[in-house]
Amino acid sequence: MAHKLDMKCPVCDSEHYEVFIEPWVNELNPAKLYGAASGMLGTQRLVTCVDCGMIFESPRYDAATIVKGYMSSKEGEHDSQYKMRVLSFYRSLKKNANSLPDPGAKILDIGTAGGAFLEAAMQYGYDAYGMEPSEDLVARGKTRGLQIEQGAIENHSFEQGKFDMVCLWDVIEHLPDPKTALVEIRELLKPNGILLINFPDIGTWQAKIARKRFWWILSVHLHHFTKKSIKDICSRTGFDVFHYQRYWQTLELGYLERMAVHYRIPLTAFITRFTPDFIQRIPIPYYASQTTALARVQK
CATH class of the missing domain: 3.40.50.150 (Vaccinia Virus protein VP39)
Known part of the structure; x- marks a missing residue:
């Protein structure tokens, strides 16, 4: 299993940062982390660069491990x-x-x-x-x-x-x-x-x-x-x-509902169960x- 590495700021290369968010889900399997575009919630420690303000994950897996996960994505x-x-x-x-x-x-x-x-x-x-x-x-x-x-x-x-x-x-x-x-x-x-x-x-x-x-x-x-x-x-x-x-x-309402459930937006799992199929196929314009x-x- 690959190990996570400390990262420099991807914009200015600074090594000085403050913690923005700590993870609340412990998942280390790269196939699960990177094997789907929808990804997983709560697995990352995000930091803010003190010098330029960029927000990024650190520590994280190396590029080869991440790209391998992307390549296996279905x-x-x-x-x-x-x-x-x-x-x-x-x-x-x-x-x-x-x-x-x-x-x-x-x-x-x-x-x-x-x-x-x-x-x-x-x-x-x-x-x-x-x-x-x-x-x-x-x-x-x-x-x-x-x-x-x-x-x-x-x-x-x-x-x-x-x-x-x-x-x-x-x-x-x-x-x-x-x-x-x-x-x-x-x-x-x-x-x-x-x-x-x-x-x-x-x-x-x-x-x-x-x-x-x-x-x-x-x-x-x-x-x-x-x-x-x-x-x-x-x-x-x-x-x-x-x-x-x-x-x-x-995108279609049904797809947006499924994504909202995946992202654990409150009440969406309950609402989705009662949305008829013909309603789920309605195209919905949105800004996110x-x-x-x-x-x-x-x-």
Whole structure:
């Protein structure tokens, strides 16, 4: 069994921090901690960097152990909302159209899951490629005719300067070394290329009210960003953030209820038992503290 290691701040490399949250669940099995996108609640000791304010897990497992867990992930539940996710992504692209590359551009989506964003991007007119560590999700995406390569940013096969835009949809919080990943992404982008980062924002009013019960504090989320820390890590890796946008997603009510039960939101288990099937299939738009940041390669 691998051992957990003390971590430096993933943004500024400081070793000075204060404890933010102590764990209340004792789970050490990496397969359980990292083998599903939904993750586990209450397993992490989170700390706040004294020097830059970044919130991250320490101690935690090494990168190889974490990525191995991601690769074994089977995500039928996540993929069950494929059509809804395509719709949400497409609406986001339309909403941010003035700040994004024009149709026809080459884009890369890292951590693309079953390829919902790739399909939305193709509908928008992009030449879209994806990377995903999960064998199960890559197989699902390929059956849909999508261009997905299995792996992580550290072992990609793409040529430098190939893409007009690289996207990290709900991915940067999963990366063991996000700063190194952003440096690698910068090399993949053309001059003046766009970086899109969608992330669970721990700086929102919702997060501040929920505190340790914030629904995005999960075993698979190694880092917890705010707008400030996203801007900071981008600046340190060669990007200038120029736009933020709240991310509204549309998913079926039944799926949202099941996720709420998993995240132990009060009364949801009781309510779910009495929700008819036809009600569970109703699409629900919602905002849950996710933020989209757009950054441009520094000149």
